[in-house]
Amino acid sequence: MLSLDEAMQLDFTAGLQLLGTDVSFGFGFDTMTCGAGASPVEALTKAYGNEEEEELRRLRRKISNRESARRSRARRRQRVEELERAVQELRAERRALAAKLDAAAGRALDVRCDNARLSAEAGALRRRLGEAQRHAVLLLALARARLARTASGGGLATAAAAWHR
Structure with missing residues (x-):
């Protein structure tokens, strides 16, 4: 007796063909390639459909690859x-920053020049102030001396006259 596995592997249509029975029903396909229990439509689909399906699959894959490549190129x-x-934005920003830097450097140079000029003016004014203070001290001392001299000898009218000389 056959085991279940051995029975499943048996091809009954092959056995019928050996006995001379036409199981293709006049469609002209080989039942040996179809397998047991396959209908003629299934057999034709297997025989010719697999090639067409494979070709269709190849074409779909080719189209898919082309679309993928097109999307990749677009990205x-x-x-x-x-x-x-x-790059253009960064170059424009660099030009704007360079212009700002040039303007700031120009203003810094102007400020340094103004600072040097003002420092020189301040020094000159300090010297003039010192001279003016010394001159004022001398004038004050001279005025006091005249007042002291006039007070001791000539009165107020003489002091006023001495002052105007």
Whole structure:
């Protein structure tokens, strides 16, 4: 007796063909390639459909790959355009910053020149102030001396006259 596995492996249509029975029903397909219990439509689909399915699968894959490559190129182009825009923006920003730096350097030079000029003026004014203070001290001392001299000898009218000389 056959085991279940051995029975499953038996091809009954092959056995019928050996006995001379036509199991293709006039469709002209080989039942040996179809397997046991396959209908003629299934057999034709297996025989010719597999090739067509494989070709269709190949075509779909090819189309899919082309679309994927097209999307990849578009993404790459978009990224390059974004990077080029960023480069242009950074260059414009660099030019603007360089202009600001030049303007700031010019203002700093102006401030340093003004500072040097003002320092020189302050020094000159300090010297003039010192001279004016010394002159004022001398004038005050002279006025006191005249007042003291007039007070001792000539009165107020003489002091006023001495003052105007």
